[in-house]
Amino acid sequence: MLALVVDDVVPFEDWTAAARASLGFLHRTVGLDAWMVTRVQPPHQHVLLSHPREAVPSGTAVPWAQSFCHSMVSGSGPRVATVAAAVPAYQDLVALHGERVAAYVGVPLVTRSGALFGTLCGVSGRAQPRSLARHLPLVEMSARMLSTLLPADA
Numbered sequence: 001m002l003a004l005v006v007d008d009v010v011p012f013e014d015w016t017a018a019a020r021a022s023l024g025f026l027h028r029t030v031g032l033d034a035w036m037v038t039r040v041q042p043p044h045q046h047v048l049l050s051h052p053r054e055a056v057p058s059g060t061a062v063p064w065a066q067s068f069c070h071s072m073v074s075g076s077g078p079r080v081a082t083v084a085a086a087v088p089a090y091q092d093l094v095a096l097h098g099e100r101v102a103a104y105v106g107v108p109l110v111t112r113s114g115a116l117f118g119t120l121c122g123v124s125g126r127a128q129p130r131s132l133a134r135h136l137p138l139v140e141m142s143a144r145m146l147s148t149l150l151p152a153d154a
Contacts, residue, residue: 015146015149015150015151016049018145018146018149019037019048019049019146020049020051022037022120022142022145022146023035023036023037023049023050023051024051025142026051026120026122026138026139026142027051027052027122029135029138030105030122030132030135030138030139031124031128031132032103032105032122032123032124032128033055033122033123033124033125033126034050034051034052034055034056034122034123035050035051035120035121035122036048036049036050036051036056036119036120036121036122036123037049037050037109037118037119037120037146038069038118038119038120038121039117039118040064040069040073040116040117040118040119042064042065043063043064043065044061044062044063044064045061045062045063045064045067045069045070045118045119046059046060046061046118047059047060047061048118066093067093068081068084068090068093068101068104068106068121068123069106069108069118069119069121071089071090071093072104072106072107072108072119072121073108073116073119076089077089077090079105079106079107079136079139079140080104080105080132080133080136081103081104081105082103082127082128082129082130082132082133083102083103083127083128084101084102084103084104084127085102085127090104099123099125100125101123101124101125102124102125102126102127102128103123103124103126103127103128103132104121104122104123104124105121105122105123105132105135105136105139106119106120106121106122107119107120107121107136107139107140107142107143108143109143109146109147109150110147111147111150111154112150112152117147117150117154119143120139120142120143120146122139
């Protein structure tokens with residue numbers, strides 16, 4: 001009988017493990033300084049997970065109305081900003097946890113009922129080349145998979 005080699009594709013233990021793996025994968029594949037999964041609970045947006053973990057500590061909260069992700073979700077800012085200062089919706093939003101955000105990628109995480117759960121986002125302290133936009137479909141697919149895996153009571 002032929003043995004199957006499947007150790008590298010076994011299902012994740014839970015949503016958190018899948019989210020952590022997604023963040024690491026995006027960091028290795030797309031780049032940027034930090035990737036985060038956040039939860040939106042107005043008036044704040046809370047970082048649930050980040051990669052690298054020390055980049056933005058879990059539990060960090062930013063005012064939702066003043067966040068890059070709020071501008072993205074509301075449609076006033078794009079999902080990819082290679083030079084954040086050049087995007088009117090992002091011009092005044094240049095800091096996260098005391099660090100300058102020069103480039104941003106973000107996609108909403110949505111519950112099965114269509115409500116906003118949070119975001120999957122990446123940031124860089126340096127402007128990025130326009131070619132960063134080619135990675136958006138990968139980030140969108142990752143966000144959609146994480147949205148699909150969200151617990152029903154999320």
